[in-house]
Amino acid sequence: MTAILKQLEDFFGWLSSIVWGPFLLIPLLLGTGIILSIRLGFLQFHKLWPALNLGILKRRDHGAFGGDVSQFQALTTALAATVGVGNIVGVAGAIMLGGPGALFWMWVTGLLGMASKYSEAFLGVRFRTKDAAGEISGGPQYYLERGIKGGFGKFLALSFAILAVLASFGIGNMTQGNAITENIQNTFGIQPWIVGIVLTVVAFAVLVGGIKSIGRVTAALVPFMIVVYILAAIFILAVNASQIPSAIGLIFTEAFTGHAAFGGAAGSAFMLALRYGVARGIFSNESGMGSAAIAAAAAKTTHPVRQGLVSMTQTFIDTIVVVTFTGLVLVTTGVWEDPKASQATLTAEAFSHGLPGTWGHAIVTISIALFAFSTVLGWAYYGERCTERLFGRKGVMPYRVIFSLMVYVGCTVPLAVVWNFSDLMNGLMALPNLVGLIILSGLIARETKHYLKNDPTLSASKEEIDAFMEGHPGGIDTYESTGK
Numbered sequence: 001m002t003a004i005l006k007q008l009e010d011f012f013g014w015l016s017s018i019v020w021g022p023f024l025l026i027p028l029l030l031g032t033g034i035i036l037s038i039r040l041g042f043l044q045f046h047k048l049w050p051a052l053n054l055g056i057l058k059r060r061d062h063g064a065f066g067g068d069v070s071q072f073q074a075l076t077t078a079l080a081a082t083v084g085v086g087n088i089v090g091v092a093g094a095i096m097l098g099g100p101g102a103l104f105w106m107w108v109t110g111l112l113g114m115a116s117k118y119s120e121a122f123l124g125v126r127f128r129t130k131d132a133a134g135e136i137s138g139g140p141q142y143y144l145e146r147g148i149k150g151g152f153g154k155f156l157a158l159s160f161a162i163l164a165v166l167a168s169f170g171i172g173n174m175t176q177g178n179a180i181t182e183n184i185q186n187t188f189g190i191q192p193w194i195v196g197i198v199l200t201v202v203a204f205a206v207l208v209g210g211i212k213s214i215g216r217v218t219a220a221l222v223p224f225m226i227v228v229y230i231l232a233a234i235f236i237l238a239v240n241a242s243q244i245p246s247a248i249g250l251i252f253t254e255a256f257t258g259h260a261a262f263g264g265a266a267g268s269a270f271m272l273a274l275r276y277g278v279a280r281g282i283f284s285n286e287s288g289m290g291s292a293a294i295a296a297a298a299a300k301t302t303h304p305v306r307q308g309l310v311s312m313t314q315t316f317i318d319t320i321v322v323v324t325f326t327g328l329v330l331v332t333t334g335v336w337e338d339p340k341a342s343q344a345t346l347t348a349e350a351f352s353h354g355l356p357g358t359w360g361h362a363i364v365t366i367s368i369a370l371f372a373f374s375t376v377l378g379w380a381y382y383g384e385r386c387t388e389r390l391f392g393r394k395g396v397m398p399y400r401v402i403f404s405l406m407v408y409v410g411c412t413v414p415l416a417v418v419w420n421f422s423d424l425m426n427g428l429m430a431l432p433n434l435v436g437l438i439i440l441s442g443l444i445a446r447e448t449k450h451y452l453k454n455d456p457t458l459s460a461s462k463e464e465i466d467a468f469m470e471g472h473p474g475g476i477d478t479y480e481s482t483g484k
Helices: 002-019 025-039 048-058 071-082 085-098 101-126 140-147 151-188 192-207 210-239 241-257 266-285 292-296 304-333 346-354 359-391 393-412 416-439 441-454 462-469 476-481
Strands: none
Touching (some): 002 416, 025 266, 025 416, 025 441, 048 071, 071 210, 071 292, 071 304, 085 266, 101 241, 101 266, 101 304, 101 441, 140 151, 140 359, 140 416, 151 346, 151 416, 192 210, 192 359, 210 241, 210 304, 210 346, 210 359, 241 266, 241 304, 266 304, 266 416, 292 304, 304 346, 359 393
C-alpha cells in the first residue's frame, strides 16, 4: 500500500508540475488577471475602500433581495473556504520550497487575482438561478454555460462542476483535516481518531442546515479567528522589528534571483519561487478558480457589481493581510531555513520563537483548527452546489454524508499524496473558469463600467439602481427572474 501511495504521489506531482508549469496555468492565471485588471480600469485599487466599507462595515446591502444569506455572510463563507491551511501551512511550504521570494509572487497573484475574484463573483450573481428546493445556485457551473452560448460553454461548465467536486475532497476536506490532526497531536497530544470523530460529527451537524447554517457559523467564527491570529503575528513582528527591513529586502530580491531553503541553482530556484508562489497563492486565495463565485451567488444584493466588489475584498484580506503576516513571521524568525522542519508545523515553530512559553504552538494550532474547519464548511457548500448541478437536488444529501465521512479519513490517514492531488485539482478546475473569464471579459467590463458610472460610491438605493439600469442588461429584474 505504501508503494502504491508513493507512486500516486509521484504521478500527481508530475501532472501538477505540468499544470502549474511555465507554459500553462501560471501564464494563464497572471494573464487573465492582467487582462481583467486593464479592462476593468484596475478597480481593485480605486474601489477597494468602498468595497470594504460595504462588505465589512455596513455588512448588508439595504434593499437587497433574492439571495439566501447577507453579503457579509457570503463574504465570510468565501473567506472561511480560503483563509485556511493555505495561509499557514501553504505559505510555509511555498517559502521552504521556493524561498522568501515566493511570498512576492503570492502578492502578485493576490493583487491581480482581485480582478479575477471580482469578475467571477459578478458573473456568479449575474447568472444565478434557483434549484428545485428554492435555494440559490450560481457559479462557473452555471455562468460558463449561460454566458457562453453553444456546446463549448456547456463543456466548460460541466468540466468545472466535475473538477470542483473532486477538488472539494482535497483542498476543502482531507488536507484540512490532515493539518488539524498533525498540529493538535504535536501540540496537545490528542489522538487523530478522536479529532477525526469530533470534526466529522460537528461538520455534518452544520452542513445539514445548508448555506444559512454555514453562513451563521462562519459570520461568527471567521472575524474572531483572523483577528486573534493577526494580533499574535503583530506581537512577534514587534519583537523582531529590527529584522523586518532585511526580510522585506530578501522577499523582493529573491523573487527574481531565487533562493530555496533546500538549495539549488539560481535559475531553477527562481522558477521554484514563481511556481510555488503562484500555486500556493491560488491555494490560499482561490482567485481565478471560480469557487468563491458559488458563495457570492447566494448573497442578497441589489446588483452583481456590488457583490463582486465585496467578494474582491476576500482576496485582499486573505493574501495581502493574512498571508503577509505569516510570511513575515517565517522570514524574520529565520525558521524557514531549518532543513529538518516540516511544512505542517513550520509556522508553529516560527510563532513559538516570538511568543513566550508554549503560546506560539498553541495559538497556531488553534488557528489552524479554526481556519481549516471553516474551510471544510465553505468547500462543502461549493461541492454541494456543483453536485446539485450535476445530479440535481437528490445528490445533495449523499454528498454531505460522504463529505463528512471523508473528514475522518483526512484526520486519520497519512495523506502526503493528497497535497499533490489538491494542487492538481486546483489547477484543473481553474482552467475552464479562466478561459471563460477571458471570453466574458467584455461583458464584465461593459456592465461594470455602466454601473460604476452611475453609482461610484456604492451608495445608490434600490430605486435609483432600477432607474439607471432600465434598458440595460444585468439589472436586478433580468438576472433574478430569468437567470440570464
